[in-house]
Amino acid sequence: MPTNHNYMLIIGKNHLQNQNIVDIFNDHYKPIIVQDISKAIESLEANHSQIGIVMIDDSMDKDEIKDFLDFCLSKHLDVQIPMVFIDGTEDDELYNLVFSLKIDEVIRKPYNPNIFKARVLNLTALFSHKYRLQWLVDTQTKELRESIEVLNQMRLEVLESLGTLVEFRSIESGEHIYRVRFITELLMQEYQQCHPELDISNEMIHEIGMASILHDIGKISVSDTILNKPARLTEEEFNEMKKHTMYGCEIIKQFKGLYNEKTYQYYYDVIRSHHEKWDGKGYPDGLKKDEIPLWAQIVSVADIYDALTNTRVYKSAYHHSKAVKMIYDGECGMINPEVLDCFKNIENEVHQTAQALSGEKIESFQNEEENFVMHNLERERSYHRAYTELLSDCYFEYDSEYRTLQHYNILGRVGLEKYHEDMYRNVHPDDIDKLKQAINQTSSSNPTLKLYIRIRYGMQLAYMPCLVTIRTTWDIYTNKRIGGVGKIEIVRNN
Structure with missing residues (x-):
């Protein structure tokens, strides 16, 4: 809450003038009277939260006035406490100086006490109102930031839950979405460094990483028998599997209210276009080259790498060196050469990140509830495999x-x-x-x-x-x- 400003700091060497000011404002402020600038600065530092106004008399030297106002500017006190200069010199140079140093009001001598009082009280009321408004804005901004943080955390949990749901329906590991997310962010960061002209922000990188969590959300609508078939899909089955990109778009539309327009577009593009290829041979729209959103291209590479280097129901895991060779040779479809160059630059870092986000190490990236569910799911799978092997x-x-x-x-x-x-x-x-x-x-x-x-x-x-x-x-x-x-x-x- 704002503090009550009960004191008036009077800076001047004219005793009669100082007393006159005290008499005029006796029923509004308690006076603090100083006659040199060093004392004025000490008093202001010690009592600034209780000082409601500062009066500076023209009996002070020009350099002293400048030093005091410079100090107030350096401490941003000029926006908290109104400053009044009482001038009887008619010195235009001094007049211009005090205004350039953010004096709020100049009272010319001789003055009418009632008018003087009214002008000063109006000024302090204005500052008090401004101070309270600023306090309210700061308080509400803080509360808004806290609410946004809570909403962002809730959104993250919803996204991770939706993404993990796809993995739970599959016999593949639920770690896939986490690896894809962090590899996506690594690749986006490298693209940011290589292409500064695109003005890719860190916030954009974070949002695209979040969007990658839901890249396969449409698989929720694909039959389990197709999703987990341990053999090559028939043409009919593969056509159904390809529809997961469209199914995902319908799902994300239900959450459109959670995002601003730009962020929603990241999610939509990633879900719809992460299987498009640079030469137009991908799906669902057959987009080619720059028709494919950059973020969808980035997620596609992260998804391909993780799929190659981890066991799937239809294949064994490839070693990192074999996987990257397949990517470079175009065995997984043609990739944007610029994206491919960025991937080459961070190939080793991607490998290290993928290893770090495997097994128990991934738990540091999940919350406690997710750890519990994921741990139990993987434990039951491993128990089943172990029993049959023994x-x-x-x-x-x-x-x-x-x-x-x-x-x-x-x-x-x-x-x-x-x-x-x-x-x-x-x-x-x-x-x-x-x-x-x-x-x-x-x-x-x-x-x-x-x-x-x-x-x-x-x-x-x-x-x-x-x-x-x-x-x-x-x-x-x-x-x-x-x-x-x-x-x-x-x-x-x-």
Whole structure:
């Protein structure tokens, strides 16, 4: 709150003049009277929060007046305390000097006491009002900044939650969105350094990094069976997958009110155009060269690099050196040469950042609640993998719609591929119908089956008798069989 300014600082060597001022303002201010500038400065420093006005008499030397007003200007006291100069010299040079040094009012001698009083009180009332308004503005600005910080943090949490939701639906790691964000910002910073003529601000870099979190948000609307298919997509499936850019645009439109127009455009462009290619062979719009927003090009490179260097449901991770060679050779589509040059400049830093944002290290970039959810999700996945690797039998998962099969443990170590596009590929031809019939006889209330069939096994891939146990899985809403998990045990005796 503003402080009550109860004191008047009177600076002058004319005792009669000083007393006259005290008498005029006796019912408004308590006087502090000084006769030299050093004392005036000391008094002002010690009591400036309580001084409501300063009176300077023409009995002071011109240089002294200048020194005092220079001090007030250096401490910005001229905007807090009104200054009045009482002049009877008619010295135009002195008159011009005090006005140039921000004196607020000049009272000419001889003066009418009532007019003098009215002019000074009007001046102090104006300053008091201005001071209070400034205090209110400062207070409300502080509160507004705090509110903006809270809203920005809430927005960040919403964005990260939406981005992480895509990763949770996929069997890929949820760390992907964090790596893409920080690689995007690194690449934007390098582009900023290489192209100062574009006037890329740090705020813009931050917003584009935030936008990258949602680059694949449209995958929420893509079927799980397509999203997690451990094999090459059919043309029809790939066309559906490509629609995630359009689905994402529809989703981000629902959040348009969270952003100003420019920031919203960053998000929209990144979501829609991060699969466009420099030669026009990308999707969804077939944009080429500078038709593709720069920020979408930057996010595209970050996304490509992270996808190459990390395991996906359909591929193993490539080493950094292999990944960057693929990018430079155009194996992932043509990239803007200027963006590619920037990526080359920070290639090692990108590699280090990606490594730092893997595993437990990423937790320093997440809040406590996200850490808890992410940690538990990854823990359950790792437990599942560990259990199947430690057990002596072969376990598998299959998808009913796409008839794909994923093996764990023994079969993967004896020559059979880990993923099958045909779940019946290694079943003896005479036993295929037997297996199909057994699966079709399961239900949501009786989902488990056991039967003996012959399966190709061993380094020679000879058919061997096996006991197969399958637990079918069902959609709780449609009661439709969607897949299953199973175990294969080799029969070692007759």
